[in-house]
Amino acid sequence: xxxxxxxxxxxxxxxxxxxxxxxxxxxxxxxxxTVSAGIPEIDSLTGGLPRGGLTEIxxxxxxxxxxxxxxxxxxRTAKEEVCALVDGRDAFDPHSAEAAGVSLKQLLWVRCRNIxxxxxxxxxxxxxxxxxxxxxxxxxxxxxxxxxxxxxxWFRFRRAVEDTPTILVVLDQESNAKTCAxxxxxxxxxxxxxxxxxxxxxxxxPLHPPACLLDSLEVHAEVLRSPLQASESHLDLGKTGxxxxxxxxxxxxxxxxxxxxxxxxxxxxxxxNFAPNALEQFFKTKAIWSPAGGPPSMxxxxxxxxxx
Amino acid sequence: xxxxxxxxxxxxxxxAVRAEPALRNRAIALVDGVPPLWTVIxxxxxxxxxxxxxxxxxxxxxxxxxxxxxxxxxxxxxxAYAALLDLGWSMSPRIEDTAPDTILADIAGLASLFGSAxxxxxEFSARAALLGLTANVAVASHIEAALLASRGFSGITLIPxxxxxxxxxxxxxxxxxxxxxxxxxxxxxxIRTCAALTAxxxxxxxxxxGQEGVRLHELARGANIRSLMLAQTSLSFEEExxxxxxxxxxxxxxxxxxxxxxxxCARLHARSLAANSIHVRFELDPAFGDSIECQKKKPRTAPxxxxxxxxxxxxxxxxxxxxxxxxxLLKLLRLHLQSDPPACPILKVVLxxxxxRPRPAQAGLFQPISPDPEKLELTxxxxxxxxxxxxIGSPELIDTHRPGEFRLSRFLxxxxxxxxxxxxxxxxxxxxxxxxxxxxxxRDARPACVSFNALRGDVIAAxxxxxxxxxxxxxxxxxxxxxxxxxxxxxxxxxxxxxxxxLAKSPQQxxxxxxxxxxxxxxxxxxxVRGIYx
Numbered sequence: 001x002x003x004x005x006x007x008x009x010x011x012x013x014x015x016x017x018x019x020x021x022x023x024x025x026x027x028x029x030x031x032x033x034t035v036s037a038g039i040p041e042i043d044s045l046t047g048g049l050p051r052g053g054l055t056e057i058x059x060x061x062x063x064x065x066x067x068x069x070x071x072x073x074x075x076r077t078a079k080e081e082v083c084a085l086v087d088g089r090d091a092f093d094p095h096s097a098e099a100a101g102v103s104l105k106q107l108l109w110v111r112c113r114n115i116x117x118x119x120x121x122x123x124x125x126x127x128x129x130x131x132x133x134x135x136x137x138x139x140x141x142x143x144x145x146x147x148x149x150x151x152x153x154w155f156r157f158r159r160a161v162e163d164t165p166t167i168l169v170v171l172d173q174e175s176n177a178k179t180c181a182x183x184x185x186x187x188x189x190x191x192x193x194x195x196x197x198x199x200x201x202x203x204x205x206p207l208h209p210p211a212c213l214l215d216s217l218e219v220h221a222e223v224l225r226s227p228l229q230a231s232e233s234h235l236d237l238g239k240t241g242x243x244x245x246x247x248x249x250x251x252x253x254x255x256x257x258x259x260x261x262x263x264x265x266x267x268x269x270x271x272x273n274f275a276p277n278a279l280e281q282f283f284k285t286k287a288i289w290s291p292a293g294g295p296p297s298m299x300x301x302x303x304x305x306x307x308x
Numbered sequence: 309x310x311x312x313x314x315x316x317x318x319x320x321x322x323x324a325v326r327a328e329p330a331l332r333n334r335a336i337a338l339v340d341g342v343p344p345l346w347t348v349i350x351x352x353x354x355x356x357x358x359x360x361x362x363x364x365x366x367x368x369x370x371x372x373x374x375x376x377x378x379x380x381x382x383x384x385x386x387x388a389y390a391a392l393l394d395l396g397w398s399m400s401p402r403i404e405d406t407a408p409d410t411i412l413a414d415i416a417g418l419a420s421l422f423g424s425a426x427x428x429x430x431e432f433s434a435r436a437a438l439l440g441l442t443a444n445v446a447v448a449s450h451i452e453a454a455l456l457a458s459r460g461f462s463g464i465t466l467i468p469x470x471x472x473x474x475x476x477x478x479x480x481x482x483x484x485x486x487x488x489x490x491x492x493x494x495x496x497x498x499i500r501t502c503a504a505l506t507a508x509x510x511x512x513x514x515x516x517x518g519q520e521g522v523r524l525h526e527l528a529r530g531a532n533i534r535s536l537m538l539a540q541t542s543l544s545f546e547e548e549x550x551x552x553x554x555x556x557x558x559x560x561x562x563x564x565x566x567x568x569x570x571x572x573c574a575r576l577h578a579r580s581l582a583a584n585s586i587h588v589r590f591e592l593d594p595a596f597g598d599s600i601e602c603q604k605k606k607p608r609t610a611p612x613x614x615x616x617x618x619x620x621x622x623x624x625x626x627x628x629x630x631x632x633x634x635x636x637l638l639k640l641l642r643l644h645l646q647s648d649p650p651a652c653p654i655l656k657v658v659l660x661x662x663x664x665r666p667r668p669a670q671a672g673l674f675q676p677i678s679p680d681p682e683k684l685e686l687t688x689x690x691x692x693x694x695x696x697x698x699x700i701g702s703p704e705l706i707d708t709h710r711p712g713e714f715r716l717s718r719f720l721x722x723x724x725x726x727x728x729x730x731x732x733x734x735x736x737x738x739x740x741x742x743x744x745x746x747x748x749x750x751r752d753a754r755p756a757c758v759s760f761n762a763l764r765g766d767v768i769a770a771x772x773x774x775x776x777x778x779x780x781x782x783x784x785x786x787x788x789x790x791x792x793x794x795x796x797x798x799x800x801x802x803x804x805x806x807x808x809x810x811l812a813k814s815p816q817q818x819x820x821x822x823x824x825x826x827x828x829x830x831x832x833x834x835x836x837v838r839g840i841y842x
Contacts (some may be wrong), residue, residue: 039733062822066736066842080676082721093839094703094714096737104703105722110691111699121691128687130679139842140738165677192794192823192841194769214771214792214823217735217841 032182032227035167038071042221046183049133050227053182054158054168058175063189064219065139065171067100072133072169074101081132084108084125088118089140115141119153122168126160132167139171146172154180175224184225190218310425311451311536312400312413314432315444315458316392319409320350323388324378326440327549327567331376339366340380349380383548383656390544391439391575397541398435398578399428405539410458412451414536429464439574448472453530456502459483472530477503484524490517502528545583546660547572554593554653558645561654566638568659573634576661582630584664586637588645590621591656621650628720629681630664636682643689647697678721688719709778710786711838712739735841737825743836746826755791758826760837765795765821773828787830790838796821 009024016023034048049055049072057065069085074097076083083106085092090111098104110125112118115138122136138146154177161168170177175184195215316322320338325331335354339346346366358372369377389408396403399422402414415428422428429445436443446457448467453476457465460479467475479502481494493516499505505528513521526532547568555561565588576582625640667681679687691700701716746760755767772791779785797820823841828834 060820060822061840062842064735064842066738067733070736071733080678082678090699090741091738091839092703093712093737093739094705095712096734097703098705100734100736104705105720107702108688108719109701109703109716110695112695117695120694124687124690124694128679128683130677130684132677189822192769194771194794212769212771214735214794214841217823 033165034227036075037068038075039068042068042185045221046185046223046226049167049169050182051165051167052162053227054154054161054170054177054180055183055185056170056172056175056177056181057185057187058172059187060173060189061139062192062217063187064217064221065187066137067217067219068185068187069135069137069169069171070097070100070102072167073097073107073135074103076132076167077101077103077106079132080106082106082108082130083133083135084110084131085135085137086110086112086118086121086125088112088115088136088138091140092137115145115149119149122157123160126157126164126166126168129164129166132165133169134161134166135169135171137171139173141172143173146176147174149176151178151180154178158182179225181225182227184223186222186224188220188222190220192217310415310447310449311454312415312429312432312445312447313406313451313454313458314392314395314411314413314436315446315455316388316409316436316441317444317462318350318352319388320380320385321352322441323385324381326388326391326571327381327384328378329440329567331378334376335360335372335374336376336378337364337369338378338380339369346379379552381550383550387547387571388441390542390546391441391571391578392436393539393542394575394578395432395435395439395441395443396539398580399432401541402536403539404536406455410455411539412455412536415447425466426464429466433464435578439578440571448530450530450532451534451536452527452532456483456527456530467530473506473528476528476530477501477506479528481505481524481528484527486520486524490520490524493517543579543581543663544660545572545575545581545663546658547575548656548658550656551654554655556653558642558649561645561657562638562642564657565641565659566634568657569634569637569641572659572661573632573637576632576663579663580666581663582632582666583627583637583661584630585627585662586625586641587660587662588621588623588625588641589658589660590650590654591658592619592621592650592652593655594619596652619652621652621654623648628685629667631682632666633682636686639686640689643686643693647693684719684721709776711776711788737839738842739839740837743827743838746835746837748826748828748835755793755826758793758795758824758835758837763797765797767793768796768821769794777830785831788827789830790825790827792823792825792841794821794823 013023032050032053034046034050036043037046037049057068059065073083073085078101085107087109090113092109092111094104094109097107108125108131110121112121118136118138118141122134125131125134157168158177158180170181175181175186177184192214193216195213321336324336324338333354335352335358337348337351337355337360340349341347348360348362348364348366348369351360351362355372355375358375360369360372360375366377369375385408389405392409392411393403393405396405396411396413400413400415400418404412406412413432415425418428419425422431425447429447432445433443436445444458444462444465446454446461446465446467448454448457449469450472453467453472456476456479457467460476460483465475481491481499481502481504484491484502484505486494494505499508505525508525510522510525513525517524523532549564549568551564555564569586572583623644625637625644627640631637688700698716700719702719703714704717706713706715744760746758748755748759749757754770758765758767770791770793773789774791775787775789777785777787825838825841827836827838829836
């Protein structure tokens with residue numbers, strides 16, 4: 001029996017010689033190096049953004065996709081890596097990015113007009129090589145348009161960044177890259193956090209009504225696909241062979257603290273009713289930089305980081 | 309003390325072949341003169357063997373099959389001469405530009421770099437080949453002996469000290485710098501070679517030919533001693549080509565640019581330099597269009613109309629790091645020309661390079677990931693070709709209070725000297741460019757309902773107004789009352805449930821709501837949506 005199997009095996013191998021190098025051996029899945037996304041809760045949930053892989057961040061508007069991207073850009077540029085942002089609808093705000101810590105000098109911003117330009121620009125950037133993070137922002141493009149991107153385009157991206165230290169991040173409203181993505185993160189918008197009503201400063205603003213400030217956005221994150229789970233599944237590959245379709249689900253809730261950018265920036269040159277400097281100082285100390293509440297709660301325990 | 313003489317035989321032909329390497333093994337004749345009286349002024353060996361004679365009319369030369377006829381190009385000769393000088397300076401700092409086709413180099417001290425005199429001569433010859441020239445190289449202890457040997461003998465000639473007279477003897481007297489009258493006299497005497505000349509008694513020669521005879525006698529013996537007249541070092545790198553037929557398409561132009569860039573980079577390489585920037589100048593056909601914007605080709609001007617002056621098209625390619633890779637430079641030039649092509653056909657191409665020291669190739673072992681500057685420049689150029697020059701770069705904030713003001717600067721990654729403080733996650737903002745007009749219903753002077761882009765949303769929470777204004781002294785002054793609004797769109801306008809709404813291509817329609825920034829423009833008396841917090 002064993003001899004027959006060996007003969008059969010050698011026959012198959014000889015038939016596939018030149019086309020398949022080792023038909024009976026499993027290709028080792030490479031363990032991807034991961035880096036911080038800049039938000040500890042997301043890092044705990046996902047294990048970090050994989051280098052040499054495609055990370056897809058999807059979610060509706062105001063769900064924190066851009067905040068997560070900007071945070072990752074800030075983290076990478078702080079490490080002196082060169083990053084690129086392909087802006088599908090020219091919606092990037094350099095002011096808020098700079099306020100979030102992004103070194104704009106290390107960031108190449110490509111302002112596109114349509115999805116075709118965005119995909120081609122991303123392809124060129126990946127082929128150029130050397131970028132620490134390349135972000136493709138399709139979040140303002142209608143989902144039905146992004147859905148029409150052929151799967152081979154995502155596959156091409158995945159293969160192009162494979163074996164490179166580049167992190168490819170795609171922002172969209174729905175997950176489209178399917179199995180080409182190493183990490184799929186779905187974000188959901190929670191209610192906005194508004195700071196407590198600010199009592200008017202009686203001396204300076206006797207006529208100004210009580211006001212509140214946009215304090216933060218609550219964001220729910222859910223991992224739909226993760227490289228670390230895939231690598232764990234790889235151990236059972238011989239038994240199931242379905243690791244590629246294996247999905248995991250975990251949730252975390254993160255409240256992005258910090259003030260919206262317009263409150264952080266300086267107030268305009270001419271102030272009719274307000275005293276700009278006093279107002280700015282007042283908000284900075286009393287309202288804007290107030291903590292966003294208690295520590296973020298985790299609905300489910302974070303996934304164990306596999307490479308420790 | 310030793311000197312090397314580098315001579316380019318058939319300089320006119322070689323300068324033409326250097327610009328057009330495909331002619332290297334073919335019969336070629338150069339014509340010059342006032343049209344239509346063009347006559348052959350130079351021809352290479354295959355052409356002469358085929359029967360071409362100097363002074364022959366162009367129409368006669370055209371009868372020969374397999375003969376390439378080219379017009380003499382002085383710009384090509386100029387650049388070939390510059391390449392010859394670069395060849396000399398690439399080996400020795402002491403160079404004499406003896407003639408357009410000959411240079412002399414002091415090779416004293418080069419033995420420690422290149423070895424024997426034979427090796428030095430071989431190196432000269434090899435470097436000349438890299439520059440597209442075939443050179444005769446002669447090394448001798450006397451300047452004039454080296455000069456005569458390079459003009460008389462092909463290939464590499466080494467003349468040991470004391471053997472000048474013997475080695476120069478077989479040379480014809482034509483190589484001596486004598487007047488035509490003196491040469492005719494020598495010919496009448498039956499003196500054909502330098503050996504025959506040196507055999508004449510010096511005193512008798514002096515009586516008959518005067519001082520010139522004495523000088524020629526010394527030269528023929530290799531006994532003339534003089535010093536080098538050093539040439540001024542030049543760092544001008546320019547290649548140009550005049551086109552017989554104007555070029556309209558980018559593809560044939562690329563071949564010309566590639567050829568010129570190859571020559572330019574070879575010269576830079578010979579001088580151990582690289583290009584910091586490349587400047588392109590095209591002379592355009594004046595017969596096409598009066599405006600530089602002429603996209604539609606106009607017919608040639610009428611014969612009685614005065615011909616227009618030649619127009620030029622100039623473009624500079626500033627490189628992030630010094631480069632001398634001609635293929636890379638050609639790709640960059642092509643991309644730049646594609647994005648901004650010349651409007652009229654091109655008659656002449658001039659390429660010049662600003663030289664700089666090449667950057668050290670080795671990077672630090674522990675430096676973070678960064679693109680190779682040369683590849684990055686190419687990538688950025690390709691992207692600029694795709695999305696436009698104005699849509700790519702590094703964002704730079706402007707010192708103004710005007711909302712959303714920035715400019716895009718050229719992307720040159722720079723590491724900041726200071727370490728950034730630990731950043732903390734903050735809410736990012738997405739801008740609608742241009743701002744979306746909105747209709748806002750107010751209740752107690754506060755927004756209660758907002759409609760924009762076929763969406764209608766109720767205000768759940770509001771923060772504002774935050775008044776900003778500025779630049780009142782300019783026409784584009786602004787005065788805004790800003791609100792941060794948390795909106796919840798009505799179900800009828802929810803695209804997840806409304807197919808028609810989801811097909812509308814607006815970025816904010818596929819959500820139940822969101823936190824938006826809207827403002828009332830006091831000058832335009834209207835509401836606008838600036839962007840969304842995301």
